[in-house]
Amino acid sequence: MARRKAEIALQQEIETNEQWTALLGLKGLIVAEAYQAWCGPCKAFENIFKKIKMEQSDDLLKFAVAKADNIDALEDYRGRCEPCFLFYAGNELVSVVRGANAPVIIRTINEQLAQEHKVLKGEATRKAIIDPAIEGIRRKRAESKAQAQVQHLIKTHRPITICIIKPDLIAKNKKDEIIEKIKEKGYEIVEQRDVQFTEQMAREFYSHRKDDPHFNDLIRYMTSDVSCVLALTKEGNNEEVINNWRKDIGADVEEPKENPDSFRAQYATDKLMNAIHGSDSRESATRELAFFFPDYENQNKTKNTQRTLALIRPSAFAKHKDSIVKKIKDKGFEIAMTKTVQLTKQQAEEFYSEHKGKSFFDDLVKEMSSGQMMVLCLAKDNAIQSWRNLLGPKEKEKIKDASGTLRNEFDVEGSPINSLHGPSTPEQAQKELEAFFPIEQTVAILKPGLSPDKRAEIEKKIEQLGFIIATKKSEKLSQDIAKDIYKDANNKDYYNDLVNLMTSGETEILVLSRENAIEGWREVIGNVDPAKAKVENPNSLRALYGVDVLKNAVHGATTKEQAEHEIKLLFGDVKFDKTGHLAS
Template identity: 35%
Template sequence: MAGKKREIQLQAVINNQSMWDEMLQNKGLTVIDVYQAWCGPCKAMQTLFRKLKNELNEDEILHFAVAEADNIVTLQPFRDKCEPIFLFSVNGKIVAKINGANAPLVNKKIVDLVNEERKIAAGEMVRPQYNEILLADSDTENAGEASSENLEQLYSIAIIKPEAVVTGKTVEIKRKGDIGEQNLIINAGFVIEAEAKRVLTEEQVRDFYSRIADQPDFEDFVPLMTNGISYILVISQGNKQDPPWKETVPNPESELEPSENQHEMVTPTVMEKWDSLQDYIERQHLSEFCDIEENMANVNKVIDIFFPDFKSITSIKLERIMALLRPDLFKKKKEDVLNIIQDEGFKILMQRQIVLSEEEAQTLCKEYKNEDYFENLIENMTSGPSLALVLLRDNGLQHWKKLIGPNTLEEAKECLPESLCVQFAMESLPINQLYGSVSLEAAEREIQYFFPPQNTLGLIKPHVTQEQREEIIDLIKEAGFEITQMKEVLLTEDQADKIYFKIKKRDFYKDVLEVLSEGPSLVMVLTKWNAISDWRRLMGPIDPDEGKLLSPDSIRATYGKNVLRNAVHGSSTVHEAMETINKIFEEAVPENPEQN
């Protein structure tokens, strides 16, 4: 029996810059389908391409390729676009570009260019002087090349001292403040890659600070560093091509003269680059609160001790995005969609049902504004609850785009027929029944809007060991909380009254005070959407024995001993949380947003 004829690959696969450069060496015409990894090549055109290859390629003058824009520097301008783009390369020069799966136009362009090549080869015509299509200007290309290089990452270690942690300086030092503040690490353009909260041992302090061991006050310094929690931060300066920035006063001689229409001269800001984190900390008068280590050997030592998985963690790009199931899909197929989301490796950090206002619906559906069905879409979007989700995954944005597919059903059927857009299409509207953030910046804005952060007080009681504390803090972070303030304190009766004011007249309150006097407690401000309810759920029932039956994975069930020594405490209401936080931390924190 004759063997089955092996099918020749229709399109060459180009997925990096070197393969692109090699492809440009092709003689004749190469038709290139430029695609995104999340969208895939345009399958709708493959029948046409196969037909043309059979009809026109007897002299091997016609070639087809698919090129992934995400990994090819030259194709950077075509990233984040779902619409198919076809480039036409003649002997290595891009001579034409067609946007969209316009089969008649693509067919005509291929036939015309192939006929030209044949006439040129036969000496019947001179090769035209094509104007090459420029895919990017030189600045863009250079930027792309720079970003594709594997540049060595520079790290520093910052240790925020216990005294600074107790007095609430941590947030001021490492986080963004009001617009215009410049005395903060993040505002200066540095990136906090990892952080840990630890009580340093005497051995660790002597090791880390061995460079100053000969100073007269070193022996007094050691106990100051071991008497409370320190923050250890791994901080990136960015790559050598893009270090952090600082503002300086411009040279008056170089300032531009105001135009006639200017009523007021605005002094331009000149940006210069910070040489190091140490330089920045010293210039901002933060040295008394924060020590910096930039010697790479010492940096690596600290990373190995406190961040043993740092190298593997930094190779994973975790991204948080906002997703939404529109009302019809939420009503009919919610569980099916959620199962697929989790099977695809997404972690659902937060979810809530929400009935959109007309204004909110118009904002989320603005890409359909010019469609005939826009009014029906807005009516549908406001007709019942949608399900809003916050999802986390490595490279989450691109994975979500690829999973759900394009905005319209027609595009999805052409470009990505296996997408959720096609799988969960509804007869009512020809659109994608799932929504996703268009960028990481948009995702953060949407998350802040639909999941406004709320503060609650968290307290870890004295009987909890240091190891158990760290485990509880890990559980808190895994549950999506951000610890925005934290201090270790041996609570006085007056301070305890501020936290337990609701029960201070109860007979058993003296027993509570006795438990709190056994040692220092760790008091925290925990921040996330729905923080109060979520923290109480994570804590579990007040009685650990009851918790072991009703909520065996809760903190109190795991670490509590009895009703009094039940490991943790938390606020019950928004008002209680704000009042307690303000009293304990002595500085007002932003008010909890009203719950939607």
């Protein structure tokens, strides 16, 4: 850029990372315009800055133009056409002005220059800021990335929940004491950082509570001192970890006698100063993980997390089921899905068709079709090989010498077949998972009485939990259809009231697709009684949105046969492709 020497002397040209670092290290107030080569700096301000410099005659005032194209620290300022003026002092951002607003820029220069003189004299403290527009962009980018990977986190990573030790406890030097108690309860801390909430950060983090009458008090409380943020994990699935942590921290306001060991019973002052925060759902945990630890996924991406299938054969299932499941968890596997099945002889022959003609085939088929067995989807780093190593040798004659393996520990005397099964390759694992946990469909009904906003919230949760909404419609159910859906309850005292409720207004009806969709949806909605759901699974939909047994917000099919019947009843002869979407 060819410019006159006077202009160069007035505004330093910054085009490299090294020059930018050196600029910010200078003493005084630096006014730097971030620009890009395709539009250049705002020439209208050259004369204004020259006049200010002459009037101020202050060596602490420095001007620069910084080419964002080449400077890493200014990456997020690229792609914008309006002028942007950054004010730095002591290597910290102290103000930002966007747009060619000369009066505002002149006033900001005068105010910040006067403030910096006071700071350097020891009469004031420098007030660093975070550029709100850029911080918002970074947060949204991190959250978007996390949301795109929700299913990856749910299915392949250790379950995570977020804990915040709030400012009053930090001020009382309780942090180390609380962290020690967290560890004693069996939680592992996978990430930790101290955070000083700015007002903007606190308002963004607690935006879901903006209508709370005490919202401003909450913001003042959270910005009053440093907080300590922890990402916690523990053996179990995502819901178990989140629910257990919610129980461990306790209710917002509770009498100590109800749960004297909870953190809030021990440390909370009142509902506002309630000591500890905990994620209340998987989607909240994912959002909060991205908010505080946006690089968590990058730190873990080198891990070869896989899913594999585990079968506890009928003989071992009858004798050792609970012990085997505990051992699996103790070895660091996450049980992502599970079901109990009983194969027919034909199904067993088909599953092991590759072994047909081998000497052990008949014994294998006989064992596999002899009774109930447990099927599990396991997730862990290098899960396939880890599971194979834990199983031990296949051959019965070698098992007795393989101490420390599951097949040795849980061998069933008299059975010619080993106790457990595991695939040996990723291709075999995927094939077997699809065989036992196929993409299936279930019906979700959002009952009359839910507001449009709550319906939208529920649908968002549904998708965040990995379900595909294959098709949906809104309609008022007829008496005949409502009676058909609830025909199994026709001998209940509340049957007529239930039918009347279901036909009282608009109903949202969805077909959901996912692996293990029927059982998974039942888990998500929770106990039919919202009061019991709040205790058993406080993050279930009925716990969150239900009122009573009748007005419990949502309906879900219990069995595959019921799901198929309700889909046909409500949508006719629709078909779905292998990905779970409506077939064209």
